[in-house]
Amino acid sequence: MFLFLLVVLHPKADAQIDPGECRYPLGMEDGRIQNADITASSQWYDTTGPQYARLNREEGDGAWCPAGQLQPSDVQYLQLDLRQLTFLTVVATQGRYARSSGNEFARKYRLTYSRDGHRWVPWRNRFGNEIIMANVNTYESVVKDLHPPIITRFLRLIPVTDTVHTVCMRIELFGCSWQDGLTAYSGPEGHTMMAPGYPITPLNDSTYDGVQERRRVLGGLGQLTDGVIGLDDFSQTRQYMPWPGYDYVGWRNDSLGPGYIEMEFQFDRQRNFTFMKVHSNNMFARGVKVFSSVSCVFKPRLISHWEPESVEFHTVLDDRNPSARYVTVPLDRRVATAIRCRFYFADTWMMFSEISFQSATNPLPTLKSPMMTSLPFETQSRAPTTFTAATATGVLFRVVLIGHTHPRMTPSVKQTLIWYFTDGSTVTTKPRPPEDSNTSILIGCLVTIILLLVVIIFLILWWQYVCKVMEKGPRRILDEEVMVRLPCSSDSSQSPPLNSLDSPYERVFLLDTPTRFPERTELRGKAPDCGSGYAEPDITRCTHQQSLQSSVPHYAETLIVKLQGVTGSNTYAVPALTADSLTRKDITAAEFPREHLIFREKLGEGQFGEVHLCEAEGLVEFLGEDAPPLLDGKSSVLVAVKQLRADATANARNDFLKEIKIMSRLNDPNIIRLLCVCVHSDPLCMVTEYMENGDLNMFLSQREIESTLTHANNIPSVSMMDLLHMAVQIASGMKYLGSLNFVHRDLATRNCLLDRQLTIKISDFGMSRNLYSSDYYRIQGRAVLPIRWMAWESILLGKFTTGSDVWAFGVTLWEIFTLCTEQPYSLLTDEQVIENSGEFFRNQGRQIYLSPPPLCPPALYELMMRCWRRDIIDRPSFNSLYQALRFHSPRS
Template sequence: MEDGTIPDSDITASSAWSDSTEAKHGSTGEGDGAWCPAGAVFPSGSEYLQIDLHKLHFLALVGTQGRHADGHGQEFARSYRLRYSRDGEKWITWKDRWGQDVVSGNENTYDIVLKDLGPPIVARMVRFYPLADRVMSVCLRVELYGCVWDDGLKAYTAPVGHVMQLPGMPVYLNDSTYDGSTEQGMQFGGLGQLCDGVLGGDDFIQTKELRVWPGYDYLGWSREALGQGSVDIEFHFERPRVFHNMQVHSNNRHTQGVRVFSKVECLFKPGILQPWSSPALTLPVPLEDLKDPSSRPISLPLGGQPAQILRCKFYFADRWLLISEISFLSGRKLLFFPLFLTFMTDNTASWTLSEFAAVTPRPGLPVAKDDSSNTAILIGCLVGIILLLLAVIAVILWRQYWKKILGKGSLSSDELRVHLSVPSDNVVINNTHSYSSRYQRIHTFPDDRDHDREGEGEYQEPSALVPHYAEADIVSLQGVSGNNTYAVPALASSSPGADAAPLPELPRQCLIFKEKLGEGQFGEVHLCEIENPQDLPTLEFPFNVRKGRPLLVAVKILRPDASKNARNDFLKEVKILSRLKDPNIIRLLGVCVSSDPLCMVTEYMECGDLNQYLSHRVLLDKTGPSHNTPTISYPALISMASQIASGMKFLSSLNFVHRDLATRNCLVGGERGENGEDRGGERHIKIADFGMSRNLYAGDYYRIQGRAVLPIRWMAWECILMGKFTTASDVWAFGVTLWEMLSICQEQPYCNLTDEQVIDNAGEFFRDQGRQVYLSRPAVCPQGLYELMLSCWNRDCKLRPTFAYIHSFLTEDAMNMV
């Protein structure tokens, strides 16, 4: 805390003796150098010092010290209690391996006392309660040592462990450090020995810790006592992840009736309110070395399954099943270098190098107890070098910027041209997650070439230079669903579509509610149905819907209590979207603006979004369909991609920038003939903008310091680092979208990278030193088509292909590739 890694604003207390002893001087050097509660501390210990880490951390060490104050202070805490919370509501008292909850503190004011937490803590908030054997004044300084809990596991549910009766010795195989609740033989809502980083040995009677009971290192179950042939364990994670591997450390002392499980069946649930996957993933365990009594890690491939909750059945192979540790390899795994990125991008708690070296960097391996400082020195040198390089880069960029401003040199069109301003308003999606209600806004002003058009645009704000491919001023619209998809040019009277006829006013009673698609700060998006659309004389009947059938529509509704600015943005969005008329763009059909709430009605496609459509299909093999799973062919995928390219070609011709092109923002319908018949395989694709408002895709957006949300896995490097959104950045996103389609939407782009690593990869594109990571070629993708993707991800945005070229390539060349 002294170096400011944990800021003073994240340290609070129940009370303070004076301003100089408040919990706010950890990094400033001011005050009396310690926290002192307002009154004397009683043996019960009700005063506390609290640290908020903002995200889950793995804590393995704590340090305390008294108030020395250059010899003037004489207050210290002889003991204390620790309480922690993972959600800020439920508080848990830490206990050591023998059930003791009082931690020995200081014997004087100046010595630092370090306490190795055994078991370690996984928590977001920590409280220190100083204790005293009599009424007395105390003061306290504290320090935490740990790392971000990147595993993301916040709780697991499992049956209570059993007692094995050996001759003259009971072996207790219970989860003694579990910090959740226990009812009717089940433990739930907590974490314990299955994720404490300690691996049990070959002989489960012998333990790694001294002075504990036999069997302490394992959680074990008896087939007979459990009354069933499997042990069911459920794992709950903070947010959805893509799971590649599960590693289970199991005992195999077969001479005492203990064997490795015979197989595992896993079910996956994408979210709390989502259904379980079906069928279950069955993973048989080969038992070749049955005569070897050694404990062993069992590695189980999970196939890149996305989930927030996993339920696994471990089947008995003998009378007893003993497990010491379970860990997961998922798409959110954190490596060392992104930890450094956290120092730069995140204002929440992270760790100094000496603190990081003092604990186990990844739970799931045996806890390291090595006091050597060589690792800390090596890491410190590496980070020092990286900091120096970043400082040099910053100086170079700064000099180039001022050269441009002062006219002393020409700045490349690839350099910084557009600035981002981050709004502070938030959006609540399904009342559970906080996301930004808009993307960062792009502001531009006309250069000398645009002076003759001054005053014709709808919006102007001088803030930065116009990108070289922009022909008009750009504004960003605040969508009622919380997203801000299109950055659009301010259309002059001579622009295409400027004389579009006003949209018809639709009667509200014709809209039949079907389901809620999403929600934003200023409004909601509903899926509705118009039963007899042909009976509405003011409605321009969509050409792809057969007469006599109901028409699916998406209705964006602005809340009646929305601000004046939100209403103006809503009406501006209506005005501009009414001009977008293309076969591959979702069309705005009508409005309800005669009274509140204001509504806009757009098309919706009967097959939903492209991501869900493809993820439930498999690629059509030459051998034919199997397992009754819906299939899709390579030509059908190319046809869909060419339709998306066609729609984007239309948008780019108007200088519209979508900024969120992805399969989740493309809708799928059936291609129909003149009489409305379904032609089968080929599907009609239209580009939309509903993705961000849907909780289903919340994991596709990266939240910056709790405010802005960005689809960074689809964004070009200049968007991430410079806030520069252009048609060329839409081309980059199209390359990622094409990769999604040819991967049949089975995983997120860069699923093996964390969000922080994706941002770091954007930095590698900027540095252009050959270390940037590209999406790999999908198995079904021909080399020529993959080269098109790579050209979309060219560092130089001027060298990326145009949508006209992409559309031509997909319609003429890609169909003939094998």
């Protein structure tokens, strides 16, 4: 006779771990992380050792400080052993306060991590950036979300500095235990979907931290374990996505011969596996479906063979509901340290966003007692008797049958019975009948269970309806911005301090969960400024505030420091220290009478100013030896005048004056010079050189390569030596800018002016001219970007350096030797150009390069290819480019 029937219901499966919930302090502040588990590469004194790197604590001299002053090239680290695999989502840092006597902190840091203590992996955010912006003073804590999160046991925090500094750090980590036990998965690398009428969709595992060999990924973890579930429509973009489909790893059937993908999963120890959950896309209208079946084999121990007996699972395909869903695959409580699964295609594409496992960490013990007891599911003895069953309702449930002993029953009859029900799916396992059992008793059990199934199915339908109602609110994961939730003070009029993280049981939550804990106080930190200064932009300081049109790949939305000056022309990026020093200097250019400027043509305009082509009467006498030469028969000099409008803001006025000070520092024969200014009265003006032959793009597009035909027919032409001479001059001018650490950011033939002797001067007018508007990609509400000339790191990361100017120089060379007859990447749309920059970032050999121009010698095209190398450090300097081009040019 049976005592009871226990029914365990499982609602719709969710991710194994949720980054929005997994945000508990791991124990630096409260001491759960022991001193022995905190080490460092060095320490200044015993009182600034690693054991004192605890957030909000003031023991010793207040923090961990590495020995000596930190050099930019130094690698000093603070290392933590978390004693178990941990899902790390947040890092909080402070400087050394030391009861008001300390004044050291780290402005930046980076992370490396290891799951085994031997192989260390650098952490990068979803845009490939390793640097995390940290503290701006000694006492306030700065909390940074890790996107993507880290699965690790060991962690190193490495302070980063741009100058020689003393740094000290206190930290706290947030996350939770990694119960999944998965330490690595391997499989074929993801493919890229290129369908007519849709944007290019890379479906590779972009955050994978293992290695790639022969188009397979090995030995790491990535997007399939980051806790982020892909959208129903994979072509849509979340706010944090660098590109559409980012959350999915996908494979194309016809690119894999066998008709399946094989993945192997490695675990931290021997485990008893209950089931595997695979979140899969099902946009069948795009040729994407859930896998048709899966077959898994198991390796019981680290050094053993794969067991021949497999577990197979078949799905019922769904051509009505395109929603992404979890597919739960029962694993029959098999014991293993590794699992190898083959997922079979049901259509052209198969896409996964998460894979997780339910398991117990030890093999199940064998029950000695003849009496069956109500042990937990994970600790019962041998595998239960399992029957094939399915419902159309889609909710997995188990029926656990527990009973008394009986003198005529063997122990095998008194095992737990488990029924699996899955959404339109069948579970195929072999029933294991009891030996020498009483058939009538077994039939009675089954009849009882079947009678109760009607009630259970009704409960399932009701439960599923409730779940659907509760899940109507969309889940969102925001970007870098976080908030700290703390217990409310008993005095409701006072808010807790921002830098307090009191209880080890408190969590740091994302901003998308304001209603989960209404009893807690929410504190939002001020977002960093993303203004338009001249220093090299740092993407880690910016938050995304605006969206592009839905058709634009999302990583084009990267916040890039404004390229345009107040007059609409390009502005040079200069080092922050230089820009600060310029603001303290007076304008050295001479004041020119504005009534002597005669308007000829408007070249362009910006939000607060215009660029005019003018004749300057008396400028030669005014400047003396520094004056540009007069045109034949002219008494005036052709100049470009940047003029600020009367309605310009105070910030625009300050930027305009700063631009004058920057231009006044430039003095090179191949750079446009600032001649004079008109700043004693409004409107403010700066007067620069202009060349009578206009810009290089227009000049070359109206000419042909020199030949006997051009001479015979008096056709305007240029020779190969002319083109090489132009390239040498541009390299010379850029070499000069690089020597000052100035970054041009818009180098192209449209920004190179020529005189009648083919002397080139690099200018900055191209961006403001409507003639070249098609060369720029406009982001709504922000500056236009010359993406066809920009390096991949400038497009994706907003990073402008001399190395990115070298990339643009390579494109400018390509323009010159095509005689500017076509636009770079003319066969690609703007969106495809941005997608191609993503291929440079991923570096999987799929990037598209500009093809060799017909007039270009092979050695020169090889020089262009060197300019387009992925890593900045591998690109040539402007000095080496100048020397190489000069070697081939007889004029230089």
